Amino acid sequence: MNTNYSENNHLILIGKIVSEKSYSHEIYGEKFYVFNLEVVRLSSTVDIIPITISERLLTNLDIQIGKKVTVEGQFRSYNNYENDKNRLVLTVFAKEITEVEESEEDKDEVTNEVVLVGYVCKKPIYRQTPFGREIADVLLAVNRAYNKSDYIPSIAWGRNARFCQNMEVGTEVKITGRVQSRTYEKKFEDGTSETRVAYEVSIASMEVVNKEDDEVETESEAVV
Numbered sequence: 001m002n003t004n005y006s007e008n009n010h011l012i013l014i015g016k017i018v019s020e021k022s023y024s025h026e027i028y029g030e031k032f033y034v035f036n037l038e039v040v041r042l043s044s045t046v047d048i049i050p051i052t053i054s055e056r057l058l059t060n061l062d063i064q065i066g067k068k069v070t071v072e073g074q075f076r077s078y079n080n081y082e083n084d085k086n087r088l089v090l091t092v093f094a095k096e097i098t099e100v101e102e103s104e105e106d107k108d109e110v111t112n113e114v115v116l117v118g119y120v121c122k123k124p125i126y127r128q129t130p131f132g133r134e135i136a137d138v139l140l141a142v143n144r145a146y147n148k149s150d151y152i153p154s155i156a157w158g159r160n161a162r163f164c165q166n167m168e169v170g171t172e173v174k175i176t177g178r179v180q181s182r183t184y185e186k187k188f189e190d191g192t193s194e195t196r197v198a199y200e201v202s203i204a205s206m207e208v209v210n211k212e213d214d215e216v217e218t219e220s221e222a223v224v
Contacts, residue, residue: 009074009142009150011092011114011179013049014100015039021063024052031055034091035063037071039112039179047112047181049199052076053094061097068100075114075179075201077150088151090199092179112178114201116152117209118142119172124156126165136161138203140173154201163206172209177201 019036026032032054039047051071053063061069073095080089118140125137136156141149154175156164167173180202187193 006074007115008117009076009115009144011071011073011075012111013037013039013071013092013179014111015049015069015071017063017065017067017069018048020065021053021058033058033063037069037092041112041178041180047179048197049179049181050091051094052091053097057094057097061099070096070098070100070111072096074144075116075150075152076144077152088153090152113176114179115174115176116140116142116154116201117172117174118150118152120164120167120169121151123169124164124167126161134158134161136164138164138167140175152201153198154203156203156206160203160206167208174207174209175201175203176205177203 015037017035018038021033021035024032024034032052034050034052037049037051039049041047071092071094073093075090076093077088077090080087120138121141122139126134127136128134134157138154138156140152140154142152143149154177164173178201179199181197181199183195183197185193186196
C-alpha cells in the first residue's frame with residue numbers, strides 16, 4: 001500500500017520569528033536548528049511555536065528576530081529521555097520556508113492550519129469546564145515514513161467534543177485545526193512547581209474515515 005505521508009500530516013504557518021536559531025541535532029551529516037515562531041490568532045492571542053529546520057533550507061534565508069515567514073511542513077513528536085523519564089516533545093518540522101514581504105494588504109493576515117489523518121490511540125477524555133464548556137482530549141497516532149508515528153495531542157470543543165467522546169481506540173479520523181501553545185504549572189512531589197509550555201492541535205473539524213464503504217461522518221466547531 002502506498003501512503004502519501006504529506007497528506008497525513010501537513011501544516012502551514014505565517015508568523016514572526018521571535019528567537020535566534022540554535023543547534024538541535026545532526027543526522028547523517030545534516031544539521032538541524034530550532035527557533036520560535038510567533039503566530040497571532042484571530043482573537044489576538046499569541047501562540048509561540050517551535051520550528052525545527054534543516055541547514056539546507058537556510059542557504060538563502062537568515063533567521064532574524066522580527067522577520068515574517070511562511071513555514072510549510074509537518075507537526076511531529078519525539079521522545080526525550082531526561083532524568084530517567086520519558087517526555088513527549090512536539091515541534092513543527094519545516095519542509096519549506098519563505099520570507100513574507102510586509103505590505104498594507106497582508107500585514108494583518110493570520111494563517112495557522114494543520115491537517116492530520118491518524119488513529120485515536122487513547123480513549124478520548126471528555127469533560128466540562130466550570131462554565132459548562134465541553135472539552136475532549138484526543139491523542140492521535142499519525143503514520144510517518146520508515147514505520148514511524150507522530151503522537152499528537154489534540155483538543156476538541158463543543159459539538160466536536162461530544163462527537164468524539166465515545167470513539168473507540170483505533171478509529172481513523174481526519175482533523176483540521178490549528179497548532180496552539182499554552183503554559184501550565186507542573187507540580188512535583190516535593191511541593192515545588194515549574195512553568196512549562198504544552199503544544200497541541202485545537203480541532204476545528206473532524207471526520208471519521210470509514211474505509212469499508214468510503215463513508216465519512218463529519219462534525220465541525222468554530223475556533224478562534
